[in-house]
């Protein structure tokens with residue numbers, strides 16, 4: 001084993017035996033990392049549960065202030081981007097360079113659309129005095145300010161993850177355009193995909209929990 | 219495969235918006251969460267490929283959510299039982 | 309290619325040379341050394357704050373430090389010792405160095421992320437030090453709301469961000485270890501052939517990745533509450549400060565196991581090596597590590613017995629807390645059984661593990677006092693608590709760390725330290741530690757509260773005793789630094805296996821070559837096969 005008989009793939013790092021081991025390590029690594037992400041968002045969801053239990057009425061009222069159409073639009077956008085991301089990974093596995101680049105760019109475009117929509121939502125909140133702090137509308141019910149604190153923390157951290165995701169994708173798409181990824185070496189694309197899907201899943205939970213409470217009876 | 223999962227996700231999104239408009243009483247939240255969990259599971263199983271992955275990856279994928287339930291369950295164990303013992307004078 | 313290969317056959321310390329080659333290294337052994345240097349610096353800083361506390365408490369009057377300054381001093385002592393010394397102490401140094409070697413790998417799965425983790429640690433430390441120089445923090449290391457979020461006008465935001473950032477270095481270490489253990493073991497290295505130190509690191513890593521993110525988001529929320537006026541724990545707008553305590557202790561109780569589990573792993577190795585016997589009940593010791601990690605996540609409410617937590621929840625927390633004692637006791641019994649009729653050699657690592665066992669026993673048993681909900685109401689926030697957790701974290705964690713450092717120092721540096729000095733230091737630390745902290749049990753039980761710079765005169769005797777013990781302790785720790793550094797300059801060259809121990813790390817030269825193994829190992833034997841172990845290469849009495 002000390003003298004490798006087969007030639008090593010140029011992308012195989014020194015401390016791995018073979019490409020399979022390297023790929024398995026990176027995939028498992030991403031999954032373990034996503035567990036920490038789940039726990040990270042988990043703290044926020046914990047706060048959500050406690051305060052929703054304390055202030056059920058204020059929660060519905062506050063949710064009513066959110067624009068569920070925009071939230072729904074963003075949900076669609078993210079789901080489509082997850083699809084294109086999955087297709088990009090598949091293109092990488094099939095060594096299809098053009099498709100890879102196309103799907104990755106589409107995913108990034110959709111991610112950007114999400115952030116733009118988010119920006120306009122935030123802007124509206126500032127205009128309606130719904131941002132916690134000294135300018136928060138004092139006429140609102142006890143508990144609503146906590147809802148908006150959580151809303152900004154949750155969606156803000158989610159958006160930060162999107163921005164990081166776009167950064168990762170930029171790196172991936174540049175390398176994809178150079179033809180780095182193919183059936184033998186597609187780990188980075190897959191790992192980036194896992195991260196992107198996870199960010200999508202967080203939104204899948206945030207959407208009904210934040211936007212849709214106020215829909216009925218209001 | 220990818221496309222049919224994608225269509226299912228869109229359908230579930232439509233359902234969750236539609237259901238939110240109905241007043242199901244105490245069932246509002248469980249239904250909304252049930253749909254969200256279904257959608258999340260679809261993404262995990264198909265888009266993230268856990269369905270075709272090793273048992274280890276499956277365990278890791280589940281463990282995060284199990285640990286969240288520990289956090290949620292035990293903390294709510296405090297909040298939900300706080301009122302059981304009357305406070306004198308209140 | 310051949311030139312590069314020859315570099316990898318040299319000692320990891322020598323090739324390549326230069327500061328840049330260290331600061332940009334991806335070698336887990338060099339990163340371990342970087343961590344070792346950093347945590348030693350922080351141990352000295354935290355120790356200086358401890359010295360200030362003990363100096364103030366020699367007299368009942370608050371004469372040396374003003375109450376404000378005292379608040380900052382004990383806060384910084386806690387923050388630095390916990391987040392910047394104890395949490396990374398064993399995992400990031402001994403763990404980083406040994407884990408790949410022990411499983412027969414060339415490196416951790418993600419060498420670059422390993423280096424990143426050290427840089428994140430340094431950035432987090434710098435931010436925290438910025439808070440120190442910017443007026444300090446006075447909230448206690450626990451950052452309890454609403455004081456931290458609303459009242460304190462010290463640099464809480466900066467310190468909280470420092471802790472937030474450092475949390476990621478610990479997450480990355482744990483994450484790297486888990487993937488490495490699952491994917492990088494050498495052929496034949498099955499799970500039940502792993503050294504118990506590795507099992508302990510695995511359990512520790514689980515706690516790191518499952519707990520640390522929660523405290524990270526929690527301190528981030530406190531920072532956001534101060535900086536952005538978001539209100540999550542703010543009672544003024546209906547928030548619940550106790551929620552902060554839940555989230556904080558969800559991590560910070562298990563964090564104790566981040567400090568103690570690796571030390572237990574070290575002790576398991578040393579007990580077998582120093583009694584030259586197969587460890588008694590291997591699988592029990594291995595699984596008790598996992599049991600401690602898991603049960604440790606279910607008990608955090610014992611920190612909230614007097615915080616308006618529901619007493620029904622308190623009852624359950626109290627019962628589960630008692631249960632953690634079971635796997636801890638399993639370990640202690642198994643170590644004792646291992647030593648029974650063993651050929652115990654009185655080398656300096658032996659002294660440290662005996663110290664560990666004595667102090668950990670006291671710390672663990674007093675933990676049961678505090679876990680009992682009724683008794684805890686009397687003991688909450690007294691020096692009894694302070695003594696208890698120092699017995700666990702310093703008596704257990706630091707003794708284990710130093711024991712491991714003395715055991716593996718020849719492997720890490722290729723040099724032998726002075727054996728007599730090692731024994732004297734171990735004794736000084738053991739007796740100094742007891743003199744410092746045992747009186748605190750008494751004075752705490754008598755009702756002396758923690759975190760005040762003044763106290764009633766009747767407690768002075770115990771406090772003087774405590775401060776005197778701290779002097780011994782300080783001398784002991786300083787001595788270690790001196791003779792270990794001296795060994796680097798003047799120490800004799802270490803043989804490959806000075807203790808005659810089993811394990812892959814002892815089959816390679818001291819210090820190891822860059823790639824750890826010149827020929828990738830294939831494991832065919834069980835762990836701790838001391839019947840067939842080589843004889844020690846230095847004198848055994």
Ligand SMILES: [Cu+2]
Pocket residue numbers: 560561607608610611
């Ligand atoms: Cu605890």
